[in-house]
Amino acid sequence: MFRPAALASRFAAVAALVLVVGMLPWLSGGDPALSVLRARSAERDPDPEALAAIRDQLGLDAGPLVLLGRWLTGLASGDAGTSWVSGKPVLPGVLAGLGVSLTLMAGAIVVAVLVAGALVAPTLAAASRGRPRSASGAVAAMLTAVPEFLLASVLLIVFAVWLRWAPPFGWEGPENLVLPAIAMGVPAGGLLGRLLDDALPAAAGEQWTTTWTVLGVGRARIAGGVLRRSLPALLPQLALVVVGLVGGAVAVEELFAIPGIGRMALGAAVAQDLPLLQACLLVLLLTGFAASAVSAALHLLLMGRALRGTTLPVAQRAAAGPGRLARVLPVVFASALILLVAVGLFRDPTAVDVSLRLAAPSWERPLGADALGRDMLARVAHGALRTALVALLVTAVALVLGLGLGFLPRLSGGPVEVLNAMPPVLAGLITAAVLGPSTAGAAVAVVLVAWAPLAAHTTALVREERAATHVQASRVAGGDRSWILRAHVLPAVFPPVFRHALLRLPGTALALASLGFLGLGAQPPEPEWGLVLSEAMPYVERAPWAALAPTAALALLGALAVSTSSLGRRIAVGG
DSSP states (O other), X not given: XXXXXXXXXXXXXXXXXXXXXXXXXXXXXXXXXXXXXXXXXXXXXXXXXXXXXXXXXXXXXXXXXXXXXXXXXXXXXXXXXXXXXXXXXXXXXXXXXXXXXXXXXXXXXXXXXXXXXXXXXXXXXXXXXXXXXXXXXXXXXHHHTSOHHHHHHHHIIIIIIISOOSOSSOOSSGGGTXXXXXXXXXXXXXXXXXXXHHHHHHHHTSHHHHHHHHTTOOHHHHHHHHHHHHHXXXXXXXXXXXXXXXXXXXHHHHHTTOOSHHHHHHHHHHHTOHHHHHHHHHHHHHHHHHHHHHHHHHHHHHHOGGGTTSOOOOOOOOOOOOOHHHHHHHHHHHHHHHHHHHHHTTSOSSOOOGGGTTOOOOSSSTTOBXXXXXXHHHHHHHHHHHHHHHHHHHHHHHHHHHHHHHTOHHHXXXXXXXXXXXXXXXXXXXXXXXXXXXXXXXXXXXXXXXXXXXXXXXXXXXXXXXXXXXXXXXXXXXXXXHHHIIIIIHHHXXXXXXXXXXXXXXXXXXXXXXXXXXXXXXXXXXXXXXXXXXXXXXXXTTOHHHHHHHHHHHHHHHHHHHHHHHHHHHHHHHO
């Protein structure tokens, strides 16, 4: 059942997003004609005659609102505009890139299903024997937290450069699909496997499985029943998998030089070819929305006609509190990062010595040197400190926004749903078009999507607390709404949402690093982890240590993200 307020909120959020995309040429505050001139010829002087000719050619003098109307009308008729760089219609190229990206996503989904199946096979086997237990949650969590760009970098270094088992670049045949599909599919499979690994033991512990076992039903049929019982709660999360693939496609396509729509969007953002970027963003967003619609349709189909319009109870199971290892691992990973920062913090990350260009690791430089002879240990250490500070700021802003808007579910419900369908890289493309590639732009991009999960968590807790007996009693006793909010609701809601925000801190740092890797965040010579890894990739065959240093640091950060999220999840479930 859809409430009018919820529908209005969703429509307003989608309309606002389309409006932002449509107004990109003017949101930057600069002259669109100047952007066109620079996109076509960076060396040409912006003389008034050249700018006037561009304005006349593109009709820019009509103003942003008129051109926005023309853009929307053109979309309705299949015209997405003309590229500022090539002067050609953008839609044919975007559709061709979409075909490549969809092929890559299909391959990634196959990999994801295989990975998820391998992860939950032991759990499903145990469930069919009447022994419901989780068997692979830790492994699934580890795979989920590996960023696509980091896994793609490792696969490229090991299997394409060192072992030469697959081509490193291009899109010429099925062999070019293997490594990119694995890079995108493994984290998605980890997410699916983790969700199923949680749901299967709960479903297997329900009464009907005992009845089937007593009646002599075969294990294969029981396993199939347990799987089918678990899928309705899982299918709504399918959209998250596709959203992850959409975001991962940008980095993976850029790294493997695949001519997909993700790489096309990134190139358009860097070149300020805003009509092309607009079309790419709309197609990528529509892909996420379409995935949500498909997952909802599959959910209804699996529920069956008799249960449509009702809610199937979610299987629940008791969870043990966090074990000693779960409590120790975050401390170990955090201590390793602190040690790394402490060792390299007093070294100069910007000192250039061309005589040490791509120098191998030594006692003087334990992690070697980059292409300019700069100390990799210093750059990784200072990059950790810089990334941590920016991530803390982003987390604080997202927490404030999440708490504030979470108390206004009618206003924030639509934006939360829309932003949950937008990976940080798409927000990064938008902010790069408006603010330019920078650390501030990357921080804004991550904030735009980071507050939504916190707002959803806040809304759920507020509803739960308002339904509590002591709050109801205070209301009956004549307590003022503002007093109840200050005395009961806010003190109960703030601590868990604050812990939720802290547990997302390592993931936020990884999101910032991914934008830096794509050139949408920090710019040279800043020692930011993603940027340091991006600068090292062209020399990976000659000096692999230059890429392995930031890769190892990012892997350590990913392990910290896994351990903290797993610990927080166990605490939340166990009460």
